[in-house]
Amino acid sequence: MNREFKEYEIGDPDIDRLIDELVKKSGSLENAHLLKEIITTAVKLGRESSDKGDLKLVNNALKELRYSFRIFSPYRSIKKVIIFGSARSRKDAAEYKMAEEFSRKLTQKGYMIVTGGGPGVMEAGNKGAEGKNDFALNIRLPHEQKPNPYIDEKERLINFKYFFTRKLTFVKETDATALFPGGFGTNDEGFEMLTLIQTGKSRPRPVVLMEPEGSSYWSDWKRFIERHLVKTGFVDKEDLNIFSLERSVDGAIKYIDDFYRVYHSLRYVGRETVIRLNKQLSDESLRLINSQYKDILSSGTILPGKAKKEEIEKNEYPFLPRLIMNFNKHSYGRLCKLIHLINRQ
Numbered sequence: 078m079n080r081e082f083k084e085y086e087i088g089d090p091d092i093d094r095l096i097d098e099l100v101k102k103s104g105s106l107e108n109a110h111l112l113k114e115i116i117t118t119a120v121k122l123g124r125e126s127s128d129k130g131d132l133k134l135v136n137n138a139l140k141e142l143r144y145s146f147r148i149f150s151p152y153r154s155i156k157k158v159i160i161f162g163s164a165r166s167r168k169d170a171a172e173y174k175m176a177e178e179f180s181r182k183l184t185q186k187g188y189m190i191v192t193g194g195g196p197g198v199m200e201a202g203n204k205g206a207e208g209k210n211d212f213a214l215n216i217r218l219p220h221e222q223k224p225n226p227y228i229d230e231k232e233r234l235i236n237f238k239y240f241f242t243r244k245l246t247f248v249k250e251t252d253a254t255a256l257f258p259g260g261f262g263t264n265d266e267g268f269e270m271l272t273l274i275q276t277g278k279s280r281p282r283p284v285v286l287m288e289p290e291g292s293s294y295w296s297d298w299k300r301f302i303e304r305h306l307v308k309t310g311f312v313d314k315e316d317l318n319i320f321s322l323e324r325s326v327d328g329a330i331k332y333i334d335d336f337y338r339v340y341h342s343l344r345y346v347g348r349e350t351v352i353r354l355n356k357q358l359s360d361e362s363l364r365l366i367n368s369q370y371k372d373i374l375s376s377g378t379i380l381p382g383k384a385k386k387e388e389i390e391k392n393e394y395p396f397l398p399r400l401i402m403n404f405n406k407h408s409y410g411r412l413c414k415l416i417h418l419i420n421r422q
Contacts, residue, residue, distance in 0.1 A: 141242040149250045157189040162198025162257030171289035180205030200225035253283045258294040283336040284320040285329040315410030346385045350404035357398040362422040373408040
């Protein structure tokens with residue numbers, strides 16, 4: 078057992094020894110300390126709480142997350158797009174047709190689709206997906222939101238009791254977000270996604286606001302953001318770089334494709350921010366980036382580099398070229414804009 082994590086224990090030698098023995102039989106040595114902490118937390122909860130509701134909440138949440146990880150694990154090398162939108166959209170609605178076309182063209186390009194599993198826009202997303210390349214994360218509601226009939230692979234249908242575990246899975250297991258017109262739920266999911274990126278709790282990703290022909294849904298939404306959030310200083314103008322309003326399916330897909338054209342992924346290693354790239358940037362591109370984005374650095378400059386020790390140990394794309402910088406971990410809207418510049422090089 079890794080003694081670095083010894084301090085997180087029950088404090089009862091007999092119980093701690095039993096936990097150590099269970100971990101040795103249950104998990105890999107590489108992750109033994111994490112498994113020990115999970116088991117220790119469960120035991121602590123049982124010893125400290127007599128509230129059945131507390132225990133049921135933790136139990137259900139942990140089971141939902143475990144199951145969703147198992148379902149998504151074989152597909153993590155494939156990029157996935159979340160489709161959010163109204164459950165009340167009719168089959169003849171413009172947003173329904175747009176979502177179906179969007180899903181179909183994305184799967185034709187090799188993406189997988191993730192929806193909320195219900196009717197309306199969610200149904201259109203599953204209906205359009207070709208080659209059985211879709212998932213559905215359904216939520217159990219008092220009025221019983223039933224899964225839509227276009228989910229072909231039933232093992233990729235996950236039913237959630239809690240919104241928070243479902244929303245966590247949406248973000249954790251996907252690489253891009255598409256928001257179609259919708260109600261409170263769509264706006265909740267959209268604002269949460271933008272908040273996670275704005276605060277650095279989610280890695281940068283393409284977020285497209287899909288506005289079908291004849292609709293002003295997201296145009297009006299954006300004007301509200303500019304007038305009541307940006308103008309008052311509640312958000313920075315640069316935060317508008319986190320999303321893109323798209324009025325065509327092809328334009329939205331191009332935006333998603335372009336986001337990952339040169340940019341690959343991002344990782345924080347200690348105080349440094351590592352941007353992994355699909356190709357090496359030229360010296361001229363590096364000078365351009367440093368001249369325009371020195372303001373997002375806490376110190377130093379943006380430099381080319383190799384995989385860090387922590388990345389190599391976890392086999393995190395060790396052969397990809399990298400940019401390494403001391404990002405201020407505040408200007409996330411500017412960071413998204415930097416990614417767009419990198420992708421144009």
